[in-house]
Amino acid sequence: xxxxxxxxxxxxxxxxxxxxxxxxxxxxxxxxxxxxxxxxxxxxxxxxxxxxxxxxxxxxxxxxxxxxxxxxxxxxxxxxxxxxxxxxxxxxxxxxxxxxxxxxxxxxxxxxxxxxxxxxxxxxxxxxxxxxxxxxxxxxxxxxxxxxxxxxxxxxxxxxxxxxxxxxxxxxxxxxxxxxxxxxxxxxxxxxxxxxxxxxxxxxxxxxxxxxxxxxxxxxxxxxxxxxxxxxxxxxxxxxxxxxxxxxxxxxxxxxxxxxxxxxxxxxxxxxxxxxxxxxxxxxxxxxxxxxxxxxxxxxxxxxxxxxxxxxxxxxxxxxxxxxxxxxxxxxxxxxxxxxxxxxxxxxxxxxxxxxxxxxxxxxxxxxxxxxxxxxxxxxxxxxxxxxxxxxxxxxxxxxxxxxxxx
Numbered sequence: 533x534x535x536x537x538x539x540x541x542x543x544x545x546x547x548x549x550x551x552x553x554x555x556x557x558x559x560x561x562x563x564x565x566x567x568x569x570x571x572x573x574x575x576x577x578x579x580x581x582x583x584x585x586x587x588x589x590x591x592x593x594x595x596x597x598x599x600x601x602x603x604x605x606x607x608x609x610x611x612x613x614x615x616x617x618x619x620x621x622x623x624x625x626x627x628x629x630x631x632x633x634x635x636x637x638x639x640x641x642x643x644x645x646x647x648x649x650x651x652x653x654x655x656x657x658x659x660x661x662x663x664x665x666x667x668x669x670x671x672x673x674x675x676x677x678x679x680x681x682x683x684x685x686x687x688x689x690x691x692x693x694x695x696x697x698x699x700x701x702x703x704x705x706x707x708x709x710x711x712x713x714x715x716x717x718x719x720x721x722x723x724x725x726x727x728x729x730x731x732x733x734x735x736x737x738x739x740x741x742x743x744x745x746x747x748x749x750x751x752x753x754x755x756x757x758x759x760x761x762x763x764x765x766x767x768x769x770x771x772x773x774x775x776x777x778x779x780x781x782x783x784x785x786x787x788x789x790x791x792x793x794x795x796x797x798x799x800x801x802x803x804x805x806x807x808x809x810x811x812x813x814x815x816x817x818x819x820x821x822x823x824x825x826x827x828x829x830x831x832x833x834x835x836x837x838x839x840x841x842x843x844x845x846x847x848x849x850x851x852x853x854x855x856x857x858x859x860x861x862x863x864x865x866x867x868x869x870x871x872x873x874x875x876x877x878x879x880x881x882x883x884x885x886x887x888x889x890x891x892x893x894x895x896x897x898x899x900x901x902x903x904x905x906x907x908x909x910x911x912x913x914x915x916x917x918x919x920x921x922x923x924x925x926x927x928x929x930x931x932x933x934x935x936x937x938x939x
Contacts, residue, residue: 564649568700572613576602579610584708587612587701588755589642589678591688593620593635594720594818596826598678598688600701608753615698616826618682619689619842623820624719625735627661630673633686633822635717636661637738639745639758639765642713644706647699654680654692655699659715665760668777682829688717714755722746724804725813731805732815732850741765743801744794751793815850 568583576582581602588609590599596617601609620635627634640660647657656679662671678688680695690698702713719735720726722743730736741764748756748767756767760777768790773782809815821843 563655563696564647564699564703566696566700568704569697572697572701575612579612580604581610581612582708583701583704585705586708586710586755587705587713589713589715591617591715591717592721593624593637593718593824594726596620596824598690598698600698602701602705609749609755610753612701615690615694616828617688618691618694618829619823619825621686621823623823624730624733624818626671626738627666627673627676627686628669628671632673635686635688635823636666636676637717637719637742638663638665639742639756640715640717642702642715643711647702647706648677651677651679653677653683653689653695655695656680657699657702659688659717663760664777665763665765668760668763714758716742716745716749718742718746722801724801724808727801728805728808728813729816730818731809732852733817743798747794747797747801748790751797752790815852817848817850818845819848820845 573583576585579602581604586603588601588603590601591597592599598615598617600612600615602612603609622632622634625634626638627636636659638661640663642657642660646660649655656677659676659678661674661676673686676687678690678695678698680690680692682689682691705713719739719742720730722739727736727739727743730739733739745756745758745765745767757769759766759769759771759775761771761775761779761781763778766775766781766784769784769786771782771784775782824845825842
């Protein structure tokens with residue numbers, strides 16, 4: 533296949549140099565050389581792509597899924613595989629500061645230099661948080677990874693077997709000439725149903741901005757060009773002047789055909805959201821004790837770090853307009869920071885008990901599109917609790933050491 537715009541020799545040389553340097557450190561870098569499973573290679577051929585083709589990652593916190601997409605020869609991406617996410621921490625909403633345990637939301641870039649073959653969490657790679665927009669908004673923190681060990685303090689946590697496969701796919705894409713892998717991180721799948729339920733969330737404006745990028749990808753199946761200005765994301769735009777995330781946007785030019793298709797999709801989604809709201813779909817605030825996991829892991833609690841933090845989220849029904857009593861408490865809760873405390877959530881839920889006797893609902897709804905190829909073949913996942921070796925002599929336990937050092 534001929535993927536235009538890629539210079540494989542330069543990227544392969546850079547990736548090889550990074551891997552060699554990592555190997556010289558000792559460690560476990562041999563894990564990073566594991567081949568892509570034969571069944572996944574066969575799946576690539578079936579959907580019309582190759583090992584060397586560029587890849588793209590899409591992650592959804594509420595559904596706890598991580599998707600791998602691969603480019604076909606026509607430049608359009610095709611869905612390859614969905615991995616159930618073993619663990620994520622925090623609440624729905626963007627990461628804003630160091631130590632908030634939030635999994636970031638936004639558009640990020642992964643380069644060969646961000647791949648870590650010596651990770652204490654089996655294998656890992658840095659997603660690239662904070663990006664230019666995060667910094668313009670004053671968001672702090674870093675070292676946000678996709679890694680193994682099923683243990684999260686603000687990261688996208690997979691099983692060791694899953695991260696080995698994802699890492700191998702990324703390594704092959706870099707080997708084929710891809711310079712950077714785009715990672716799209718969303719609070720949930722950008723469906724009208726989700727947007728209707730979360731329409732009063734204080735993050736809804738930010739989420740609608742993310743949806744613009746989602747819609748560009750859905751319409752074109754091409755990687756959206758991401759830029760920053762006016763303290764928000766802009767997609768597939770050609771600026772007439774300098775672009776700065778913290779400054780007002782210059783005049784922007786868009787492909788009229790793509791812009792029309794994106795606008796049409798957005799209008800249909802907005803109409804559906806309005807229809808759902810009119811039909812009685814209540815706005816809610818979903819509160820997690822500390823993040824969640826894909827329901828496929830429900831029977832495998834012993835493999836997860838801090839299993840006591842894995843509990844069904846609380847859905848707090850909100851009022852469209854401020855109301856007295858319990859409704860007012862819920863509305864005030866909705867206006868708070870994206871990271872809602874469990875104590876506040878419980879108090880609001882209890883205050884509404886007389887009016888709504890069933891405030892708690894599972895956020896994980898059945899999804900016919902979910903594909904669990906990875907889980908089906910993953911009969912021996914490892915975790916920071918069950919697996920203590922191999923590890924360098926004297927190295928700290930991954931489940932208890934500092935997150936930045938662990939990655």
